[in-house]
Amino acid sequence: xxxxxxxxxxxxxxxxxxxxxxxxxxxxxxxxxxxxxxxxxxxxxxxxxxxxxxxxxxxxxxxxxxxxxxxxxxxxxxxxxxxxxxxxxxxxxxxxxxxxxxxxxxxxxxxxxxxxxxxxxxxxxxxxxxxxxxxxxxxxxxxxxxxxxxxxxxxxxxxxxxxxxxxxxxxxxxxxxxxxxxxxxxxxxxxxxxxxxxxxxxxxxxxxxxxxxxxxxxxxxxxxxxxxxxxxxxxxxxxxxxxxxxxxxxxxxxxxxxxxxxxxxxxxxxxxxxxxxxxxxxxxxxx
Amino acid sequence: xxxxxxxxxxxxxxxxxxxxxxxxxxxxxxxxxxxxxxxxxxxxxxxxxxxxxxxxxxxxxxxxxxxxxxxxxxxxxxxxxxxxxxxxxxxxxxxxxxxxxxxxxxxxxxxxxxxxxxxxxxxxxxxxxxxxxxxxxxxxxxxxxxxxxxxxxxxxxxxxxxxxxxxxxxxxxxxxxxxxxxxxxxxxxxxxxxxxxxxxxxxxxxxxxxxxxxxxxxxxxxxxxxxxxxxxxxxxxxxxxxxxxxxxxxxxxxxxxxxxxxxxxxxxxxxxxxxxxxxxxxxxxxxxxxxxxxxxxxxxxxxxxxxxxxxxxxxxxxxxxxxxxxxxxxxxxxxxxxxxxxxxxxxx
Amino acid sequence: xxxxxxxxxxxxxxxxxxxxxxxxxxxxxxxxxxxxxxxxxxxxxxxxxxxxxxxxxxxxxxxxxxxxxxxxxxxxxxxxxxxxxxxxxxxxxxxxxxxxxxxxxxxxxxxxxxxxxxxxxxxxxxxxxxxxxxxxxxxxxxxxxxxxxxxxxxxxxxxxxxxxxxxxxxxxxxxxxxxxxxxxxxxxxxxxxxxxxxxxxxxxxxxxxxxxxxxxxxxxxxxxxxxxxxxxxxxxxxxxxxxxxxxxxxxxxxxxxxxxxxxxx
Numbered sequence: 001x002x003x004x005x006x007x008x009x010x011x012x013x014x015x016x017x018x019x020x021x022x023x024x025x026x027x028x029x030x031x032x033x034x035x036x037x038x039x040x041x042x043x044x045x046x047x048x049x050x051x052x053x054x055x056x057x058x059x060x061x062x063x064x065x066x067x068x069x070x071x072x073x074x075x076x077x078x079x080x081x082x083x084x085x086x087x088x089x090x091x092x093x094x095x096x097x098x099x100x101x102x103x104x105x106x107x108x109x110x111x112x113x114x115x116x117x118x119x120x121x122x123x124x125x126x127x128x129x130x131x132x133x134x135x136x137x138x139x140x141x142x143x144x145x146x147x148x149x150x151x152x153x154x155x156x157x158x159x160x161x162x163x164x165x166x167x168x169x170x171x172x173x174x175x176x177x178x179x180x181x182x183x184x185x186x187x188x189x190x191x192x193x194x195x196x197x198x199x200x201x202x203x204x205x206x207x208x209x210x211x212x213x214x215x216x217x218x219x220x221x222x223x224x225x226x227x228x229x230x231x232x233x234x235x236x237x238x239x240x241x242x243x244x245x246x247x248x249x250x251x252x253x254x255x256x257x258x259x260x261x262x263x264x265x266x267x268x269x270x271x272x273x274x275x276x277x278x279x280x281x282x283x284x285x286x287x
Numbered sequence: 288x289x290x291x292x293x294x295x296x297x298x299x300x301x302x303x304x305x306x307x308x309x310x311x312x313x314x315x316x317x318x319x320x321x322x323x324x325x326x327x328x329x330x331x332x333x334x335x336x337x338x339x340x341x342x343x344x345x346x347x348x349x350x351x352x353x354x355x356x357x358x359x360x361x362x363x364x365x366x367x368x369x370x371x372x373x374x375x376x377x378x379x380x381x382x383x384x385x386x387x388x389x390x391x392x393x394x395x396x397x398x399x400x401x402x403x404x405x406x407x408x409x410x411x412x413x414x415x416x417x418x419x420x421x422x423x424x425x426x427x428x429x430x431x432x433x434x435x436x437x438x439x440x441x442x443x444x445x446x447x448x449x450x451x452x453x454x455x456x457x458x459x460x461x462x463x464x465x466x467x468x469x470x471x472x473x474x475x476x477x478x479x480x481x482x483x484x485x486x487x488x489x490x491x492x493x494x495x496x497x498x499x500x501x502x503x504x505x506x507x508x509x510x511x512x513x514x515x516x517x518x519x520x521x522x523x524x525x526x527x528x529x530x531x532x533x534x535x536x537x538x539x540x541x542x543x544x545x546x547x548x549x550x551x552x553x554x555x556x557x558x559x560x561x562x563x564x565x566x567x568x569x570x571x572x573x574x575x576x577x578x579x580x581x582x583x584x585x586x587x588x589x590x591x592x593x594x595x596x597x598x599x600x601x602x603x604x605x606x607x608x609x610x611x612x613x614x615x616x617x618x619x620x621x622x623x624x625x626x627x628x629x630x631x632x633x634x635x
Numbered sequence: 636x637x638x639x640x641x642x643x644x645x646x647x648x649x650x651x652x653x654x655x656x657x658x659x660x661x662x663x664x665x666x667x668x669x670x671x672x673x674x675x676x677x678x679x680x681x682x683x684x685x686x687x688x689x690x691x692x693x694x695x696x697x698x699x700x701x702x703x704x705x706x707x708x709x710x711x712x713x714x715x716x717x718x719x720x721x722x723x724x725x726x727x728x729x730x731x732x733x734x735x736x737x738x739x740x741x742x743x744x745x746x747x748x749x750x751x752x753x754x755x756x757x758x759x760x761x762x763x764x765x766x767x768x769x770x771x772x773x774x775x776x777x778x779x780x781x782x783x784x785x786x787x788x789x790x791x792x793x794x795x796x797x798x799x800x801x802x803x804x805x806x807x808x809x810x811x812x813x814x815x816x817x818x819x820x821x822x823x824x825x826x827x828x829x830x831x832x833x834x835x836x837x838x839x840x841x842x843x844x845x846x847x848x849x850x851x852x853x854x855x856x857x858x859x860x861x862x863x864x865x866x867x868x869x870x871x872x873x874x875x876x877x878x879x880x881x882x883x884x885x886x887x888x889x890x891x892x893x894x895x896x897x898x899x900x
Contacts, residue, residue: 505722
């Protein structure tokens with residue numbers, strides 16, 4: 001019973017950072033129609049922001065996390081300007097260009113920090129215990145940050161002019177531009193937010209995962225599973241699917257092993273693709 | 288185009304010599320390929336072997352792309368051939384040339400099985416689906432130490448048997464000899480791939496790519512033909528895998544990861560997939576750049592970065608690949624030459 | 636029933652197709668007789684195109700059945716239907732734009748040019764391919780397109796592309812040819828030529844069913860007309876009877892936007 005409860009707590013933590021990553025990926029897809037294969041590397045770069053600023057240069061942890069968000073967001077803007085904008089009519093081209101970008105980011109980090117794991121000391125040592133389950137402050141911090149960030153994003157998309165523009169672009173690019181919505185401006189903001197969310201997820205979890213330049217691979221696999229299960233254009237679907245997948249993955253990892261958990265996740269994604277390509281929570285069949 | 292009268296005879300003879308040379312293209316090509324290993328150092332010979340194997344890998348990949356679907360699982364399929372051939376030789380004692388053939392068949396069988404879920408998808412979904420299917424296979428190799436050897440993979444795989452007859456003795460441990468073996472196998476495979484593309488089957492693949500609904504309306508079973516393309520492509524990828532496994536002598540799950548798939552994509556896209564020779568051009572040019580230029584400059588660690596940059600630049604500025612560069616340059620050259628067309632045949 | 640008397644070659648009974656909550660085709664029945672030119676008309680959004688897509692196997696019916704030469708074909712694959720002799724065309728210039736004119740029709744010969752995998756590989760399919768080529772050229776000649784055989788499709792004017800679309804379908808040697816809006820976007824002269832072609836196709840023994848907005852063309856061309864409205868059968872009968880039927884006039888006037896100029900249903 002204790003183990004079950006503890007596993008559920010662990011799964012909640014996993015769901016938090018997975019949701020940040022997946023929501024960012026969906027956001028980029030929603031506006032630009034491009035699947036960003038370099039999304040895992042954006043997470044990795046966020047983590048290395050913390051390795052550099054917090055672990056090596058001793059800046060405060062929170063500052064390093066904020067820097068991770070902004071820096072990776074800017075990397076996202078660079079991607080938009082140099083690759084996704086010129087390839088707007090060529091979604092497959094955009095995907096392939098993002099694979100090229102992934103290699104560049106990986107190599108640059110190897111140049112800067114080497115191939116080995118970056119060690120990040122924990123920023124706090126406290127933990128809370130409830131009903132026998134242990135939750136370190138470090139992990140609690142990720143959960144709280146994810147909830148705050150996603151709530152802020154939700155409010156922002158609901159209330160702001162940009163939110164409307166974003167939804168318009170996601171539905172119909174042409175109609176949106178007729179309404180005087182600037183596609184470039186909307187894409188830039190979406191890319192900043194989408195990439196920034198991946199970056200902040202990497203920054204927040206850096207003390208917990210010991211990042212390597214190649215960590216992006218497992219992250220992108222996870223993100224793909226979540227967005228396919230959740231339905232490729234749906235932000236809410238991504239959050240729900242992140243929670244679902246985090247629980248499945250964490251429980252299978254605890255009671256079997258990590259590789260089996262990955263196989264189960266991929267098989268889940270494959271069956272969703274076969275049975276219901278619009279995702280479990282995506283739009284229904286259209287005429 | 289009107290030409291000066293005086294230039295006519297020269298053009299005539301120049302043309303006929305040129306034509307004979309053009310006819311003899313395959314002979315020149317084979318002569319060059321036969322001479323190649325003797326011009327290379329030992330380590331370069333080893334690279335040449337891998338290059339020949341990669342030519343088959345990327346050419347088989349192109350056959351799949353003819354139907355319009357891009358897979359991210361092709362390297363894993365190559366791995367299926369490699370693992371199957373290695374295991375058959377190691378554990379069942381199947382003689383190596385036969386095990387390679389069976390490895391190709393195994394890869395084809397896995398593709399046939401995978402086509403049931405995968406060809407219910409198209410485009411982006413197929414891409415992601417093939418990625419997921421490939422990762423599952425790779426994780427199975429990783430997880431099940433018996434028989435796949437786990438993360439460390441299989442080692443001491445039986446080499447290709449030496450040929451020992453009275454007057455002929457070939458040791459395939461020598462890269463030069465393995466190069467010729469691979470060259471023969473790959474040439475035969477390329478010939479088959481070429482024939483398939485030039486036949487009605489190839490026409491049907493193209494038709495499915497451009498208008499699958501129209502093709503269906505005149506009786507083309509698109510599912511069957513997509514499966515056929517996938518199975519044939521996978522068979523030859525499996526053969527490439529067998530050639531690889533028995534040359535290197537070891538295989539592991541990391542060797543067939545998506546990072547390796549990226550290289551296949553780069554070769555295909557940089558070369559261009561519209562023609563048969565495009566991807567071959569891509570893999571040859573990039574391998575030469577990689578091995579000669581980068582190695583000479585000591586930029587080995589920068590390799591992924593440079594590959595990444597080349598990939599982005601070619602998607603942005605050379606969307607039809609290197610193969611389109613020839614006609615483009617020729618057009619440019621002719622435009623600059625202007626009206627003096629007769630000068631074009633002077634070198635003869 | 637009609638002048639043709641025999642059993643219908645193509646028949647729908649109680650055909651229904653829903654998309655989510657929307658009922659596009661609602662308990663719709665019709666029958667097409669062998670050797671006829673049969674029109675399917677109706678105001679915009681009446682469900683004509685959906686009906687076509689169900690008959691030709693792109694969608695499975697939600698309920699009801701389609702019979703072809705007495706066989707229940709509901710839900711069968713498009714390619715299987717083509718093999719049985721039921722072939723459709725598409726609106727506009729849906730063609731293999733990257734191919735030559737001849738290669739388009741050669742793909743149309745897919746079913747006629749059978750050969751095994753090995754014989755394709757070693758080239759012993761040459762005989763059947765030569766035959767397919769000859770058939771393809773013959774089909775092009777029927778449409779007076781033979782001189783354009785080597786041209787890339789993208790060079791063809793719009794009217795020629797429409798004819799090529801029919802040539803591709805005819806090359807598959809259908810027993811029933813389903814034409815999807817063959818006259819839309821044509822000027823009167825082109826329409827007249829197209830009508831003559833449709834008659835000649837019928838005279839070759841091919842039963843024709845067509846979906847069309849252009850009332851005038853349909854009235855002059857068809858032996859029997861089925862009118863649908865709101866996904867259901869309104870009237871079926873000879874052109875004269877249909878033209879004067881108050882329900883039809885009501886439906887077309889009621890839809891107000893008029894026909895002819897309407898876009899795809």
